[in-house]
Amino acid sequence: MVKVLGVDIGGTKVRMSVVDDAGAITLDEKLPTQFPLYPYLEEQVLRFLELDPEIEAIGIGTHGFVDPTQGKVIYATETLPGWTGTLVKEQLERATGKRVEVENDANAAALAEAKFGAAKGYSRTVCLTLGTGLGGGVIWDGNLLSGGKHGGAAELGHMILYPNGVLCTCGREGCSEQYVSGTALVRRIKEAGLQITPQELFTTASTNPEAQKVVDGFTKDLALVISSLQAAFDMDIVVIGGGVSESAEFWWDQLNRHLEPLLLNPVEVKVAQFENEAGILGAALLVLDENK
Structure with a gap:
């Protein structure tokens, strides 16, 4: 069984869940969004890696325009102040030693619906x-x-x-x-x-x-x-x-x-079949699905 960490970043909360390759969610937390965002994100990801050492990779869905190749936030509104320009993939891979993929949150939700949900x-x-x-x-x-x-x-x-x-x-x-x-x-x-x-x-x-x-x-x-x-x-x-x-x-x-x-x-x-679950499942699919 493959287990990954899915992270869904919004303006008011960050949801983090351990998801396996069958789409089952185990460890699941909703945290208030805090700023500056990147140091907070890194801190919480490292905590999850301690809670479940079997996590193999990290998928992140976030508000804003995202370059998924670089894993960089190209532009985010003031909903996430200071987030524009953040090299999320590069920094988080360096901090964790794990593979990290980053996408726009709506794209992540679309992945979830196509893989497991209404568009399967x-x-x-x-x-x-x-x-x-x-x-x-x-x-x-x-x-x-x-x-x-x-x-x-x-x-x-x-x-x-x-x-x-x-x-x-x-x-x-x-x-x-x-x-x-x-x-x-x-x-x-x-x-x-x-x-x-x-x-x-x-x-x-x-x-x-x-x-x-x-x-x-x-x-x-x-x-x-x-x-x-x-x-x-x-x-x-x-x-x-x-x-x-x-x-x-x-x-x-x-x-x-x-x-x-x-x-x-x-x-x-x-x-949509998945309401509040779509973002977190889609974030996980970024590192679970070869056809992301």
Whole structure:
């Protein structure tokens, strides 16, 4: 049995788990994100290696643009201050003597869904994670599409949906994640004058016309994103994960109604099988799966 350490780095917490080659999670901890981040990460990884000496390698999924070849964070927003430019792979391999691989967190989630989850058995998968932002991962004939000259391949949330639209954290206007994400829902709710949470939005939409308008705009924009991605990738399946997907039962039919006239060809769309587990499983797969 091969055992590796998976690390999922977010703005508020770092999750670390020992994962085996069957996808089973054993040792599992959620820690508050602390800054400066790299020294803290190294300290925690070394602690896990002491807890389980059988760990053979370390896979890390992180927010931001990542060069997976160098294992370097090319760009991270102020969600992770000081993280931009960090040579995570080089430093951590030197500190641990173990193989280390680093990827964008949404790419890691896509790996998990393709290997073990909703996209298992499909050749070409687009995974969308609807969380604070809109993350994206693309699996092409079994291989992860990632990297790029600036680490920005498959940054699907930064495709411009509405030119001259809402200002994005990347500095441009109208990016998809400003319309299709948890943060976007908070803004839409506020603009509609509603005093409810995103969770309440979906449960009250059937009886609240203003809430229904917000849900309609959200699902229509998500359908536009999916249809544009189909024109680029002609994927076999779209998997939708992230925190917003947990309420999919309330808006799934509406999404499909918007999708039907926009698609060039039929495409299967599924809710992600792994919710909070996708990031950690995908991080582990970076060092478990030869076709990462």
